[in-house]
Amino acid sequence: MSAHTHTSHQDDPHGEHGHDKHAHGTGNLELWFSLLSGALLLAGWIVSRSMGEDALIARGLYAAACLAGAWFTVREAIENLRNRRLQIDTLMLVAAAGAIALGHWGEAGLLLFLFSLGHALENYAMGRARRAIEALAQLRPETALVRRGQELVETQVESLQVGDIVVVKPDERIAADGFVVIGDTSIDQSAITGESVPVDKRPVADIVAARANPDTVGAEHRVFAGTLNRAHVVEIEVSRRADQSTLSRVVEMVKSAENQKSPTQLFTDRFQRYFVPAVLVLAFLLLFAWVVIDEPFSASFYRAMAVLVAASPCALAISTPSAVLSGVARAARAGVLIKGGAPLERLGVLHALAFDKTGTLTEGQPRVTDVLAAENINEETLLGVAVAVERLSDHPLAAAVVRDGSERLGGTALPVAINLQSLTGKGLRAEVDGQVVHIGKRALFTEIDTAGLPPDLDARMLSLESEGRTTFAVKHGDRYLGAIGLMDTPRAAATSVIVQLRALGIRQMIMLSGDNQQVADAVAKSVGIDRALGNLMPEDKVTTIRELQAAGDVAMIGDGVNDAPALAMASVGIAMGAAGSDVALETADVALMGDDLSKLPFVIGLSRQTRRIIRQNLWASLGMVVILIPATIFGLKMGVAVLFHEGSTLLVVANALRLLAYREPQA
Numbered sequence: 001m002s003a004h005t006h007t008s009h010q011d012d013p014h015g016e017h018g019h020d021k022h023a024h025g026t027g028n029l030e031l032w033f034s035l036l037s038g039a040l041l042l043a044g045w046i047v048s049r050s051m052g053e054d055a056l057i058a059r060g061l062y063a064a065a066c067l068a069g070a071w072f073t074v075r076e077a078i079e080n081l082r083n084r085r086l087q088i089d090t091l092m093l094v095a096a097a098g099a100i101a102l103g104h105w106g107e108a109g110l111l112l113f114l115f116s117l118g119h120a121l122e123n124y125a126m127g128r129a130r131r132a133i134e135a136l137a138q139l140r141p142e143t144a145l146v147r148r149g150q151e152l153v154e155t156q157v158e159s160l161q162v163g164d165i166v167v168v169k170p171d172e173r174i175a176a177d178g179f180v181v182i183g184d185t186s187i188d189q190s191a192i193t194g195e196s197v198p199v200d201k202r203p204v205a206d207i208v209a210a211r212a213n214p215d216t217v218g219a220e221h222r223v224f225a226g227t228l229n230r231a232h233v234v235e236i237e238v239s240r241r242a243d244q245s246t247l248s249r250v251v252e253m254v255k256s257a258e259n260q261k262s263p264t265q266l267f268t269d270r271f272q273r274y275f276v277p278a279v280l281v282l283a284f285l286l287l288f289a290w291v292v293i294d295e296p297f298s299a300s301f302y303r304a305m306a307v308l309v310a311a312s313p314c315a316l317a318i319s320t321p322s323a324v325l326s327g328v329a330r331a332a333r334a335g336v337l338i339k340g341g342a343p344l345e346r347l348g349v350l351h352a353l354a355f356d357k358t359g360t361l362t363e364g365q366p367r368v369t370d371v372l373a374a375e376n377i378n379e380e381t382l383l384g385v386a387v388a389v390e391r392l393s394d395h396p397l398a399a400a401v402v403r404d405g406s407e408r409l410g411g412t413a414l415p416v417a418i419n420l421q422s423l424t425g426k427g428l429r430a431e432v433d434g435q436v437v438h439i440g441k442r443a444l445f446t447e448i449d450t451a452g453l454p455p456d457l458d459a460r461m462l463s464l465e466s467e468g469r470t471t472f473a474v475k476h477g478d479r480y481l482g483a484i485g486l487m488d489t490p491r492a493a494a495t496s497v498i499v500q501l502r503a504l505g506i507r508q509m510i511m512l513s514g515d516n517q518q519v520a521d522a523v524a525k526s527v528g529i530d531r532a533l534g535n536l537m538p539e540d541k542v543t544t545i546r547e548l549q550a551a552g553d554v555a556m557i558g559d560g561v562n563d564a565p566a567l568a569m570a571s572v573g574i575a576m577g578a579a580g581s582d583v584a585l586e587t588a589d590v591a592l593m594g595d596d597l598s599k600l601p602f603v604i605g606l607s608r609q610t611r612r613i614i615r616q617n618l619w620a621s622l623g624m625v626v627i628l629i630p631a632t633i634f635g636l637k638m639g640v641a642v643l644f645h646e647g648s649t650l651l652v653v654a655n656a657l658r659l660l661a662y663r664e665p666q667a
């Protein structure tokens with residue numbers, strides 16, 4: 001009977017108010033009151049058996065049972081009336097009051113007892129799903145050992161400042177987001193990313209650089225609040241205040257996910273907007289049954305009240321929110337953040353799934369494989385300019401060029417590059433020694449240079465591409481210095497993930513890439529995707545998603561680097577490795593916190609299961625109403641009606657809670 005479980009939340013984004021207090025604070029008290037009501041009811045029944053229905057003690061006991069059973073509902077009804085909300089629960093009180101008015105004290109007591117019991121159990125169950133989320137927040141320790149000079153001071157986590165050095169002992173949880181400055185260890189990050197294998201961490205090489213740009217610090221140095229130190233003592237430098245940590249933000253987002261309505265929920269809300277008044281009209285008409293059939297007014301009145309009980313769509317109201325809550329909580333435990341019912345439901349009916357290439361289907365760690373210096377240019381000149389410029393860029397290719405290029409150069413001094421400009425989807429522009437440098441894919445040079453690439457360089461790049469290499473050329477002033485070829489390895493998990501997705505019935509899988517078509521084809525082929533579109537600009541990715549969407553919901557999965565607009569366009573934008581990227585965390589509808597592609601079939605399977613459970617719940621709750629309305633019209637007792645009504649509400653919630661135990665189907 002808690003249509004309000006849901007309604008109170010939508011009015012109150014923080015969920016502090018309304019229903020939450022039942023789930024936590026008064027939850028137990030509510031149950032005790034209800035049990036008290038049951039005990040009084042039983043006593044009243046025994047007394048009335050021995051001393052007769054009309055004995056004053058029996059009446060008194062029944063009245064006390066009503067009071068105990070109605071206590072919380074009355075308080076809530078008053079609060080709701082004050083907020084001008086019509087609650088289904090209020091109807092229940094009307095029905096009980098009606099029964100009392102007819103002198104059916106025992107029946108009113110039974111109604112209020114069962115109603116309060118159902119309510120308390122339902123709150124308890126919903127509380128379980130919420131607690132599953134809050135358990136996440138509990139992972140963060142309360143205090144941390146902070147180094148102050150030679151001393152270690154135990155400090156409240158809330159008062160940690162950016163720049164503090166925290167000492168973390170083995171088997172302790174990490175108190176803040178930051179990076180390792182001293183010590184090697186291995187950290188169990190399952191709480192955040194869902195990855196079961198501990199990850200090795202070591203100190204950053206350059207503390208000043210890490211401090212200046214903590215978000216670009218590599219995963220092998222970065223640590224997250226709430227994760228568990230598995231091996232040795234380490235010292236970490238705090239890079240975020242406690243309330244800004246990844247963990248805190250995930251908890252916040254999961255909590256607010258509850259308030260984002262799914263399509264089914266919007267539908268049931270709309271349905272109730274017509275259904276509840278219709279029930280009221282029906283009950284009102286039934287008050288006049290004595291006009292048509294030969295019965296006293298009291299019998300008509302009783303029937304009308306019984307119909308009110310039977311028709312309250314409480315189970316219907318809770319059927320979707322309970323499933324969404326459980327589904328979101330289950331996903332969070334696996335390191336997958338789902339921002340609400342809408343993405344959760346949509347993921348279950350995908351028409352197509354689009355993949356970004358770099359960092360999604362591939363490791364995102366390309367290596368330089370070929371260095372092709374142009375005629376009369378030596379390799380050092382080519383690499384020197386390339387490394388100098390790429391050093392300023394944060395493109396995934398740039399890191400590879402800087403790393404492998406510097407290695408090939410040995411200690412050779414680099415030229416100085418300034419004024420970097422990113423030519424998104426194509427390359428870079430900068431200045432070296434007072435002359436413009438362009439670095440980028442072949443197409444870039446047909447745009448900036450009427451002559452285009454020298455034919456021999458173009459041909460050599462083409463042949464590299466046909467071997468599946470990513471390529472770019474370097475032009476300094478009006479001289480072409482040459483080209484560089486790189487290769488990224490497909491993720492080990494990708495092939496089996498694609499197989500699993502296919503087994504789940506996702507037929508259209510497509511890869512979108514800014515890289516050349518040959519590379520796109522090669523990667524797609526090696527992981528088992530049958531369609532690959534290469535040479536796409538970020539806006540082409542958006543257009544492609546839009547076109548796919550004409551036929552149904554489309555999910556796009558990427559790392560948020562060059563594909564944020566496409567992620568935003570897709571019905572469901574899924575970000576990989578979101579624990580390390582604020583942008584990905586904020587913009588995606590679904591965030592795989594870890595860098596683990598295999599969570600994709602998991603979350604799609606979970607979302608299907610959620611849909612199945614929602615559908616079952618809708619049938620069960622509507623079915624119950626459809627049976628109970630005619631049954632009460634034709635004389636079913638109010639007590640029996642309330643039993644079935646509460647039973648169906650609890651059944652629906654229990655069914656939803658099954659999602660908390662969802663496991664991946666084995667492929």
Ligand SMILES: Nc1ncnc2c1ncn2[C@@H]1O[C@H](COP(=O)(O)OP(=O)(O)OP(=O)(O)O)[C@@H](O)[C@H]1O
Nearest residue numbers: 357358395425426427440441471472513514515562
């Ligand atoms: N910093 C850079 N240095 C060299 N070449 C670049 C750079 N940025 C882009 N390019 C060139 O432009 C192409 C497309 O780059 P873009 O960043 O759009 O790829 P993407 O769409 O992110 O790639 P993917 O599909 O692999 O994820 C690259 O393959 C490369 O040839």
Ligand SMILES: [Zn+2]
Nearest residue numbers: 001002312314
């Ligand atoms: Zn109810």
